[in-house]
Amino acid sequence: MSGGGARGLLHIGAMGAIEERDYEVLGWAGTSIGAIFAALAAAGYRADDLIDPERRTTIMSKINGLNPRVITITDLFGRFRWVAIKNLRRDIRNPAQAVLSYCGTLIVMMALIIWASSQSWVWGGLLALAFIGLILALTAMLLNGFGRLRWLKEILRRLLQERMFPDEPGRIVRMSDFGRHGRPTLKIVAANLTTKQLQLFSPELTPEVDIADAVMASIALPVVFRLPRILMRDTSDRQVGQLRRDMFADGGIVSNLPAWPFDEERAIDPHVPTLAFELVGNDNKSAPRHLTWPMAFLRTGLFGSGELNLRAANGLVHVPLDSQIGLLDFDIPVGRVFEIVTSARLASGHILDQVQTASTADPSRMAAKNLEIHEFIRSTLSTLRRLAPRGPGRIRVATAVRDPDLRLSMRLQFCIVDSAPENVLELVPREGFVLQHAVETGQPSFFTEPLPHRFDLRNVSTERRQALKAEARWYLVVPVPDPLDRSNPCFVLATGTRAVASGPDTQLLVEYFIDRIRKIYQSPAQN
């Protein structure tokens, strides 16, 4: 779950979409506002516990019970702190106006000091001192941050303890409490200003760290909040094991979309996908100008690297969530909050249903078409022994889809092997493989081993393609309408492990196969 300030509301909708589909979540990771929801979800909170648009209830009533001074979400910043943050939001939205107004105030003050000095040096000096004091106070406020994290930290600590250890009041929930006893793991990203490096909090790396501390470290956007310090164990060469207070800032400046912390888990278990929910959106889409470039620079620095987090594409599903909410719109009316959460749940669900990996609870809907194709090929090859003298062998049918983020490969989905869905979400390279031929020509093709020489790309061979080639004796690729009515090119890839005879009869049978595959994949609109 990515960072994105008040837009984090959308993560509650994403949580709801995951729950509706009964996904078994093995781990949560988050940055900034995403860290709050990742921690709550990992602790066992459900979307409806946080905001329930149907019952029109929110977690604010529970929070109010924990701290009666907190009535609205903006109270979490600390008493009277929201006013300063609201002014900051106004200045961020109109930076040119803000610069002009602050410069105007500066000029007026300077003029006042010069005028007062011309009347009396004492008054001029006092006014100058007051002005310098004001500037220093404002600078100190900026460096100290407007908001306070104390209330939020206490509330989060209580919420986690009540859900995970209800019989142990006062217990601090730590990183080591996750990823064990059937609980999902939890990973939180922050920027460590002491080590000047990205800090990943996880049960393996920082078992002793209080979750509330880690979350505060991740959300501490400079100027908006005072930067927190956390007791950390020194891992440098000189003082291994010594405790040290490190200063932290918002994780968004180092990695706003933390999908990569699960790279190792994906390598161990490549069939388990990672869902990356990214809060996109931009308060100000206008092109940067001479006076407004610093905000564009800051925004690019904070959120511009999201693309890099998606490079490890295999098994990663990117769910971008755009919204009209601004970064600091924590004061939107509660009715709008319900509306946004409902919309986010529907939008996330819509995207997740399009991915429909074979690892989801009900792969049957889309896999049904491939099962029919599988059965058709298997039954005909079983009967026509002259064409398939050693029987049909192991037949595999899958749909190859071009994901928008993939340039060199295609994703195999809805795999059927030996009449059963195969739990796999696999990327196959296009270049040097039969899929590339179908992409280029847009025509169905049938190949038997040994494949033509143009597929022998020694320098760009990949293990995955070699593995497929080692197993298959024939390949059938048929372009079909996208089963999900997307505009993506889509192909049915059928392979078999037993050789088939070559000749006109085989060509005739293949034509029947192609005809039937197209018939099965015809979109409902065409009937």
Add this chain to the structure above:
Amino acid sequence: MGKRLSDEDYRQRILEVVARADLRLDRVLPELRKEAAENLALREARLASITDEKLRKSAEAWGK
């Protein structure tokens, strides 16, 4: 060992086998298409019910 079929007879045999497999397909296809039509209608209804314009657009744009 049975008598080896001539090429013409074997082509006839392919047709018979394919026609038999087709019969099964004809039984299954209407159900598949009905389900696909229902899924499509569900998806469209769900998209239409997203009231936040930007969220609707990001959901519509996914995969395109």
